[in-house]
Amino acid sequence: MAKQNTAPVVKKANLREVKRAQEKDDLETLEEKASHPENYNSSKFFVDLPLSEKTQKGLAQCNFKQMTEIQRKGIPLALAKRDVLGAAKTGSGKTLTFLIPVLEILFRQQWNAADGLGALIISPTRELAVQIFEVLKKIGKAHTFSAGLIIGGKEFKVEQERIARMNILVCTPGRLLQHMDQSVGFTCDNLQILVCDEADRIMDMGFQNTMNAIIENLPPHRQTLLFSATQTRSVKDLARLSLKDPEYVAVHEKAEHSTPKTLSQHYVVAELPKKMDVLFSFVKTHLKSKTIVFLSSCKQTRFVFESFCKLQPGVPIMHLHGKQKQTKRVDIFRKFTSSQHAVLLCTDIAARGLDFPAVDWVVQLDCPEDADTYIHRVGRTARFAADGHALMILVPSEVEGMLEDLKKKRVPIEEIKIRTSKQQSIQKQLQSFCFQDPEIKYLAQRAFVAYMRSVYLQRNKKVFDVTALPAEEFALSLGLAGAPKIKFVKKAEKKMMGAIEAKTRKQVEEGSGSEQEEEEEEEEEEEKVKEQKTKVDRMFQRKNQDILSEHYSKLVDFEGDKLHVEGEEEEDDEDFLKIQRADHELESESEEDMNEIEGQNISKRKLKMSKKERAKNMPRGDKLIFDDDGVAHPMYELVDEKDFLKDGDAKSQIKAFIEEKGEAMETADKEDKEFAKQKKLAKKIKRKERARAALKEEGASGSSASEGEEDESEGSAMSEDESEEEEKVERKRKWFEDSDSSDDDSNKKRVIDVAEPETLEDQEALALKLLGA
Template structure:
């Protein structure tokens, strides 16, 4: 090597050395400023916080300038390494409140790909996980950290190839546990930060076993951040997560109401058979609106969507539920987000965390299971100081209990009356559809059963009273020619003159029921009624095989022709409402700055890097 080239090489080494020293000094100063960050000051903008220059640039380019209330309270605590329990109204900016500390924590530790997985962000639904990942990409675009999105409905093999190279992982509980069990060399023993978004939902009974198994694989010495619109203070839950002196941050307790001031909330009282008439009338009178409609089950969502598409109310219709394929759910999510006027029929899969732009109304046709779910549902509108409207349908039997539950949670809601003169009846149209189309009839039967089951399974019996439901009238309003039989309930026979058998403790039959009430069938081996001797002999002489029973089923020929098509949710499509949609889908092309070689990204991608 010549003398000149050697001098040039030495100079470049010196420059690299100086850069490393400057970077180390910057990190030391940043760490010191974070540890000494005053917690008694009111910070207004992100520039006032000791954040890295790369994060500041990402926030500025994403137009995040002023902090929200929850961000002002939670971020300083999280930057100091404290465990945080955050409770804030929906649409208040909770996502940034935990993503900024996650990025900063790994940056101050000079985290690299060789250090492995450093942060876990767990969300209850796939859509919410994708949304968090999108925000992470925006504010972390200048960092060299790698991030991955691991959710159900994707190819596990592709995830397994890349998951070990990730520094930050956004995931759903089930898929994360699957990788912990099945993916070789996937380790979480170096986790620095654990985040639970919508923590109250993740910690409930539905995810209890999964979360317990996940926590067992995580180190106890870590920072934990939990955020939700209705936060838990349960000692049991906090003990499970190994929290150390957590800081409870709430902007709900400080406010008069637990929902945004700009949200107008009303409820109406109607009978169960009137629900679809009122909903259809609402759509006809609000054609130029963007509305999210909540129903209690997937089958109800499908029935209402399919029938309303055929009735042509005059507005674009979409539907979203958990039985759809992941790609279909993402397509509908993006489509509804980009549309100016549309109706989205959905289950509670859309109730938490999702940020649909400019939703005008949230209509709850079926009552939420509790006040917390109500708060999450209405949180899809009136976000970030925007205005919005919420309308709740309540049955007469549900009004008193639900109103008391909402009052307890500081939810201001007013009662309104429905003008019967402006209500359009669609019962005859539904009857005609069920008569002409066996698929619609089948969907109606499944929707009927799923609704009754959902009421029966609700835990709060002061609100949900299955024995007060007019099930025969409800079946008629769905267009069904008769009331479907339900395994867990029995209704009264119309033949009132038939002789009633003797009542047996613990057993109720259709002949014993009175009026339109519903009796829950409670039967065990010790309380079976004694059969007549002759009836016993007749049954023994003419036993029925399973094959005989199958051929004697009613409507077998009709259902078998359409069953496969109906139950194949993966083939579910929305072509029937195409003629109602006039707005084109927004262009989701990536900007030029995001098309860099270091990116591996697509909207439906599983793994990507921040920069």
């Protein structure tokens, strides 16, 4: 039996060894082929490349067969484990150029979960990271690597639990750095490949500090791949990333134009107040198109979206910007991707790398920051040799500078005119919306300020001049009654005026003699002195003056602040600090007080403070309680444990306290009941006295004895009835009476024996007795 069982086991072991040997040979051959990238320069199909069966299978399932130009040049170099700087037009297939080498290099090294993180792919935006991750899942289906998507807007704790087990990470810089700082067990010590998609955006000022911190945590011995439509070649950036002899692959460098040939590009010159009319007219005339509209800020995007939704142009309107939650951004991204006809209003968050299928038009409502941003924006259309159209709307002050920048970047663009017959004005509708809906008005105000600030903050002042914009007219075009006040516009105007004055001065200096030069120098010195004086004044006008009290008291000579005496020379107007005094002495400024002030080192400004200001700076008091001896104690005073236990343990003290307070409450309850009884009795006596007085008045006014007798008899009968009713009411137990207490007097029947009344006095006496009873 033993011999029969060993034979199959031996065969299985042999098969495993043969299989392992075969896999090892295949990996060695792949490694050998990949080390000679020059052999694949003429390859046009993915099948021709030295790729594993698993990668070939994933590419075939996604119908990726023929390579683009950037893929033909970049993939063989990346497979040979060389550092690559890839620059190609938008929509040229850069994503596959770095995803295929990532999968292949980790596969050739037989990477598994125990080896940790092997590849890191960094993207500047969340949407682009999601898109890269989706492509990675499709082409890497057959591989056994674990891959993760790390972006902001998701649950951080869930990512922390899984991140240590990932072999490939697609992430944004901020979220990655957060995990490096906070996630236990997450290390990048074994990292093999670092990929930066849209590298020029990642390496610019916006992500500089974040990327520096990330690079410090990465091993220096690694492969680095950088890809973008407008690649950086800065020596500093390359040195920061520790690139070793990088291969620069630039597909469009020798091309005639930086943008695809199938893209038609035009621009329109429109006044700033007419921009919204031009955009709405464009949307109304392109209802069966898929359009992306770029704006400069999130607030503008939201305002235009809300306004256009109310205007109902006849096509679905969507908006995408950085202030939205991650889930909403992903939903809008997918919804627009699957739409046939729609308008997407967005910021530059959607300008880089995103692959929206079948986009017909890219409209730039606001001027792009530079030519590179323009190239990335228009790259959302005319992708993979498809046709596309681009339209840029420029303000007259932006035309000259922007066209010059585009010409340097080899971007062909032509001007077109707007047909006035097809242009619609929406200014009245926007005014109506702002009047009826406060939220729309608020969004319009924020959009106005955001646009003006975006223009003011741009570096290229040849293109962006905030002082040349008609602010009032622009505000009216958004539906506002007037332009909100903006401080930075005034600053820009002052700077411009200063520059003009400086130019005129130079011109005057060149043409004038020495006398004019001396006069101008004197004026400049006087202005400098005035500026210095105003700076000092500002310093001493600050609210938190306490920190400057010592310095201030040294600077101010209180003793020397005297009235001007005849015969003495008047002080110069340009004194550092000048304090005027009245003829009389103030009570608060006597010599004794001033000596005390100098001794305490209190600033003079502190004396002039109001009561409210003094109360803010005063120390807070503690609430005290005085005992029987008149000694003050804090509200809550703690007792030592020994002193506390002198009166017994805690339970016995609690019991005694409850009993003591219970007895006190019982006595207080009895006192309250007795007081209520007395009060009720007093009310009863007063009521009876009032009745007696009323009877006397009625008796005095009677005309005859008989009538008086009838009245008295009726009065006595009524009083008897009332007294009986009152007694009945009194017999009911009240809240202040005990259950066993009973009024003996009320239960007893009172009988009064009197003779039959004969005269009026007898009747009155009988009535009084009855009332008294």
